[in-house]
Amino acid sequence: MPAKVEEKRFNIQIEDFEGPMELLYYLVRKEEYDIYDLPVAELVDQYMKYIKMMEELELELVGDYLVMAATLLELKARYLLPREPHPDTTEQPTAQQELASMIIEYKKYHALAHKLETRMIQEELNYQRGEFPELEIKEKMVEPNLWELIKSIRKYFSSTPEFPVKIRAEIDLSERLTEILFYLRERKKAKFRELISQRSELQFLVVTFIALLELSRMKKVRLLQRRNFSPIWVFLIE
Amino acid sequence: MGKKIKPEIEALLFSAPEPVQAQRIARYLKTTESEVKQIINELNEDYANEGRSFYIREIAGGYQLYLKGEYGILVREFHRLEKRRLSKGALDILAIIAVKQPVTKRVIELIRRASSDRILHNLLELGLIKIVGKSQGTNAYLYATTEKFLQTFGLKDLSELPSKEELERMAEYSGELFPKKKDENYEQ
Numbered sequence: 001m002p003a004k005v006e007e008k009r010f011n012i013q014i015e016d017f018e019g020p021m022e023l024l025y026y027l028v029r030k031e032e033y034d035i036y037d038l039p040v041a042e043l044v045d046q047y048m049k050y051i052k053m054m055e056e057l058e059l060e061l062v063g064d065y066l067v068m069a070a071t072l073l074e075l076k077a078r079y080l081l082p083r084e085p086h087p088d089t090t091e092q093p094t095a096q097q098e099l100a101s102m103i104i105e106y107k108k109y110h111a112l113a114h115k116l117e118t119r120m121i122q123e124e125l126n127y128q129r130g131e132f133p134e135l136e137i138k139e140k141m142v143e144p145n146l147w148e149l150i151k152s153i154r155k156y157f158s159s160t161p162e163f164p165v166k167i168r169a170e171i172d173l174s175e176r177l178t179e180i181l182f183y184l185r186e187r188k189k190a191k192f193r194e195l196i197s198q199r200s201e202l203q204f205l206v207v208t209f210i211a212l213l214e215l216s217r218m219k220k221v222r223l224l225q226r227r228n229f230s231p232i233w234v235f236l237i238e
Numbered sequence: 239m240g241k242k243i244k245p246e247i248e249a250l251l252f253s254a255p256e257p258v259q260a261q262r263i264a265r266y267l268k269t270t271e272s273e274v275k276q277i278i279n280e281l282n283e284d285y286a287n288e289g290r291s292f293y294i295r296e297i298a299g300g301y302q303l304y305l306k307g308e309y310g311i312l313v314r315e316f317h318r319l320e321k322r323r324l325s326k327g328a329l330d331i332l333a334i335i336a337v338k339q340p341v342t343k344r345v346i347e348l349i350r351r352a353s354s355d356r357i358l359h360n361l362l363e364l365g366l367i368k369i370v371g372k373s374q375g376t377n378a379y380l381y382a383t384t385e386k387f388l389q390t391f392g393l394k395d396l397s398e399l400p401s402k403e404e405l406e407r408m409a410e411y412s413g414e415l416f417p418k419k420k421d422e423n424y425e426q
Contacts, residue, residue, distance in 0.1 A: 123392040127313050
């Protein structure tokens with residue numbers, strides 16, 4: 001039964017996870033598992049299902065999630081294998097305990113983070129004399145993470161009624177790379193959205209996306225946004 | 239000096255772009271910390287009686303002039319200020335640093351099980367955290383929160399946040415950390 005729900009929720013939820021621990025915690029909450037009696041195998045399976053869906057996006061953003069997956073699979077194996085009585089008297093934590101304390105440890109800080117967020121919102125209207133901290137931040141742009149890039153693409157997808165997958169001459173990555181650089185040389189900056197939507201073709205979008213990641217890696221461009229959820233800009237580094 | 243000390247304290251606070259410690263004012267004006275605090279109280283009473291839009295607030299280990307919250311929207315709209323937003327990941331990391339400081343990236347990542355370089359970098363740029371040294375064994379940077387962190391979250395000092403021990407206790411009450419959905423009118 002849970003498996004059915006996931007497909008639907010995936011789209012909404014995936015964007016909100018800040019990392020593997022949050023996903024894990026979300027699963028515990030969703031299934032109402034007792035934290036002190038976790039069904040380790042079931043929880044790990046659930047986690048793996050999510051990872052699989054993430055991988056289907058075919059983007060290498062699941063790094064942290066995969067590392068966690070390895071840890072979880074090991075815990076699952078230990079959980080399922082019959083425990084050999086330990087020779088020494090000191091008690092080793094079971095896989096169940098280990099997983100629980102991992103989640104509890106994270107959740108402690110996550111709960112505090114939530115309190116901080118509430119305080120931050122309360123503080124928003126308390127201005128001190130002499131300085132507007134917001135102004136400072138306003139001028140400062142941050143680098144979007146991969147989630148942000150994907151969100152941007154997803155938004156574009158959902159706003160484009162038809163998206164033909166045409167079979168045609170291959171778009172060469174290095175060619176597109178040069179093209180983007182030329183485009184940027186003229187105007188110094190461009191919106192991420194503007195670059196991926198120059199042609200409404202799936203292949204073009206994918207190649208552009210990879211080209212931008214590559215240019216960013218080569219430090220030829222910088223991807224920046226004012227804050228989370230705001231438009232992503234591509235700046236030429238000279 | 240005597241009578242002038244009140245406007246002098248006001249002048250020092252008025253001209254400061256950041257919280258000023260009462261002790262520092264006391265030392266400079268050759269008086270006691272308790273007298274400074276007393277006068278700050280008097281100033282606040284004056285402001286309240288006169289219906290001023292500001293007051294002196296105890297924040298981030300010192301005192302600073304603040305606008306009353308009720309004028310926040312007016313000021314924000316007039317100066318076209320933007321709301322400040324931090325991602326959930328950044329808040330998680332700040333929570334860890336606030337409680338465990340000084341703390342290395344490794345410890346943070348062990349709790350979050352996620353790489354944290356980018357967020358740490360951003361938090362450093364925003365001035366919410368700082369590097370306070372290196373850990374002896376591994377030579378890794380040690381992170382701590384800043385005064386600006388206290389200001390951003392409206393804290394007088396770190397003792398307003400739960401301590402390590404309190405967090406430990408929090409973890410024992412699973413009810414608080416893992417409430418059942420029924421308890422919070424979960425939809426559906």
